[in-house]
Each structure stands twice: as structure tokens, then as C-alpha cells.
Amino acid sequence: MSTIKKKGLGRGLSALFGDEAPKKIVKDSETKRVSISDLSRNPYQPRETFNEFKLEELANSIKKNGIIQPIAVRPKKSEAGKYEIVAGERRWLAAQKAGLHDIPVNVLDLSDVESLEVAIVENIQRDDLNPIEEAKGYKRLTDEFNYDHENISKLMSKSRSHVSNTLRLLTLPNDIIGMLEEGTLTSGQARPLIGLANASQIAEEVVAKNYSARKVEYLVKSKKGLTSKNKHYDADIIKAQERIEKILGLKVNITNKKNNSGKITVEYKNLEQFELVSDLLTKD
Numbered sequence: 455m456s457t458i459k460k461k462g463l464g465r466g467l468s469a470l471f472g473d474e475a476p477k478k479i480v481k482d483s484e485t486k487r488v489s490i491s492d493l494s495r496n497p498y499q500p501r502e503t504f505n506e507f508k509l510e511e512l513a514n515s516i517k518k519n520g521i522i523q524p525i526a527v528r529p530k531k532s533e534a535g536k537y538e539i540v541a542g543e544r545r546w547l548a549a550q551k552a553g554l555h556d557i558p559v560n561v562l563d564l565s566d567v568e569s570l571e572v573a574i575v576e577n578i579q580r581d582d583l584n585p586i587e588e589a590k591g592y593k594r595l596t597d598e599f600n601y602d603h604e605n606i607s608k609l610m611s612k613s614r615s616h617v618s619n620t621l622r623l624l625t626l627p628n629d630i631i632g633m634l635e636e637g638t639l640t641s642g643q644a645r646p647l648i649g650l651a652n653a654s655q656i657a658e659e660v661v662a663k664n665y666s667a668r669k670v671e672y673l674v675k676s677k678k679g680l681t682s683k684n685k686h687y688d689a690d691i692i693k694a695q696e697r698i699e700k701i702l703g704l705k706v707n708i709t710n711k712k713n714n715s716g717k718i719t720v721e722y723k724n725l726e727q728f729e730l731v732s733d734l735l736t737k738d
Contacts, residue, residue: 484560484561485524485558485559485560485561486558486559486561487556487557487558487559488527488537488556488557488559489555489556490546490549490550490554490555490556490557492535492536492537493525493527493536493537493538493539493546493557493559494530494536494537494538494539495538495539495543495546496538496539496540496541496543496569496573497538499539499543499573501543501583501587504543504544504547508544509544509547509548509551510551512544512545512548513548513549513551513552514552515548516545516548516549516552516554517552517553521545521549521554521557521558523542523545524542524557524558524559524560525539525541525542525543525545525546525557525558525559525560526539526540526541526542526559526560526562526572527539527540527542527559527560527561527562528540528561528562528563528564528569529561537559537561538569540562540564540569540572540573541572541573541576542576545557566598566599567595567599570591570594570595570598570599571595571609573591574588574591574592574595574610575609575610584634584635584637585620585623585634585640585641585644586623586624586631586634586635587635588620589620589621589623589624590624592606592617592620592621593621593624595609596621603617603618603621619641619645620641622645622648623641623644623645623648625648625649626644626647626648626653627653627654629654629657630644630647630653630654630657633657633661638661639657639660639661640667642667642670643657643660643665643666643667643670644657645667646667646670646671646673646674647670647674650674656670656673656674659673660673666692666696668692668695668696669692672691672692691708691710694708695707695708698718698720702720702730702731702734704720704721704722704727704730704731705720705721706718706719706720706721707719707721
């Protein structure tokens with residue numbers, strides 16, 4: 455098992471890929487054409503499935519234009535003359551559909567941890583993983599390469615809370631994980647269900663009634679006895695919050711007490727957003 459090299463931390467994809475052409479890879483690697491049969495998928499690839507329709511579209515494009523950007527590979531340790539895909543597996547699969555026999559590659563000298571970094575970031579930046587694939591990729595960084603949440607957040611240019619919340623999705627029941635993989639449930643809808651004994655039952659209700667993430671939060675609180683016993687009124691609060699959030703484009707929270715007093719909180723992240731709220735509230 456590989457361990458993290460200090461110099462590798464923080465490199466991420468920014469040191470390996472640009473927005474399109476992988477400048478450092480092109481500079482430091484050997485570019486050549488290799489047989490498609492000499493390539494194999496990356497064992498650190500976080501993506502478990504590829505959209506068949508998008509693959510067909512890409513295959514048609516490759517038939518017409520060829521592969522414009524070489525696939526990033528590294529030599530296989532166990533087989534001379536064979537290569538492991540670091541980034542570009544979708545192009546490799548599409549090239550097979552297009553009937554190509556060989557394709558252009560950039561041969562890299564990367565460690566296991568660097569290969570995983572590239573595979574995860576390349577996928578998230580270019581073609582979003584589902585939340586569970588993303589979470590499993592992060593988990594491999596923690597389990598196999600000793601990354602902590604702070605290092606992952608820096609590598610992925612994500613907040614630490616995003617990384618932690620994404621990893622927590624893996625603690626959900628298998629049926630809810632399946633919903634997240636299929637796209638019938640979003641991570642925002644699923645997060646409030648973490649740790650609940652009846653999470654699966656609530657998830658089915660959320661999907662059937664197409665509840666928003668905010669409504670799921672209130673639903674969970676109501677089942678825990680943390681909100682008003684008047685369910686109709688709770689529903690009115692949720693609708694009011696969502697309506698105000700849609701108007702402002704900002705996160706809004708309404709809390710209501712038993713005597714029907716309460717407060718409305720509007721969150722803003724910068725002065726421009728503050729001035730927007732101020733102008734709306736003081737408009738004649």
C-alpha cells in the first residue's frame with residue numbers, strides 16, 4: 455500500500471491538468487500511440503458506471519474528429535508494454551465503440567496516490583460523479599492514502615464540511631444509497647436522514663411526494679418532535695421560506711415559537727448580497 459508523499463499534498467489536478475490541455479503532463483511525459491488492447495482501466499477510478507447515451511455521442515464525435523486530447527496513462531507495474539488509464543477512461547471506451555485500433559496517450563510517471571487524485575478530480579470537474587461515487591472516492595483517499603478531510607478539501611477545492619457531509623452519506627442504509635446512485639434522491643434530501651432508525655421509510659415518502667431538501671429537514675424535525683405540533687403550520691413555514699429564498703436567491707430560515715412570535719434570518723456571503731437585501735427591505 456502506498457503512503458502519501460509530503461510533496462504530493464495540494465498538487466491535485468491543478469498541477470497535472472489545465473482546463474483542457476494537460477500542460478504539465480504534456481511537458482513531463484512521453485506522447486505516443488498505443489493499441490487499445492494494451493490499455494486497462496484505472497483501479498482507482500471512482501466512477502462505477504458511464505452514461506451509455508453520452509458514450510454513444512462521444513463515439514460518434516471520435517469517428518468524425520478522432521481523439522483530440524490524448525488519454526493520460528501510466529505503465530503497468532506487472533506487465534511490460536501495457537498501460538493503466540489515469541484519466542480519460544470515457545474516451546477509451548468511446549474509442550472502442552468507434553472501432554479505433556490505437557489511440558494517442560501521454561505516458562506519465564505517477565504514484566498510486568497521484569493516480570487516484572487525478573482520477574477523482576478529473577471526473578468531478580468534467581463529468582460529475584453521483585454522490586455515492588464521490589463519497590467512495592473520498593473514502594479511498596482516507597482509507598488507502600491516509601488523507602484527512604482537510605487535505606481532501608484542499609485537493610478537491612471543496613469546503614471541509616462538503617467533504618465530511620459527502621462521506622457521511624455512506625452510513626445510510628443500502629436502499630437509500632441505491633436511490634442516490636440512481637439519482638432518485640439527492641444528497642440534500644438524503645443528509646437529514648443520516649442516523650435515523652426509520653430513514654428508509656422516510657426516504658420512500660420523500661421520493662413519492664418529491665419533497666424539497668428543506669421540507670425533508672422539517673419532516674425529520676417534526677418526527678423527532680422538534681417543531682410545532684401543528685403540521686399544517688409547519689408546511690406553511692416551509693412554503694414561505696422557499697418562496698422568499700426564490701425571490702432573494704439567498705438562504706432563509708424562519709423559526710416560529712408557540713406564541714406565534716419568531717424571527718426570519720437571511721444569510722448573505724458578501725457585501726453585494728447584503729446590499730441586495732437592504733435595497734429590497736427599504737424600497738418605497
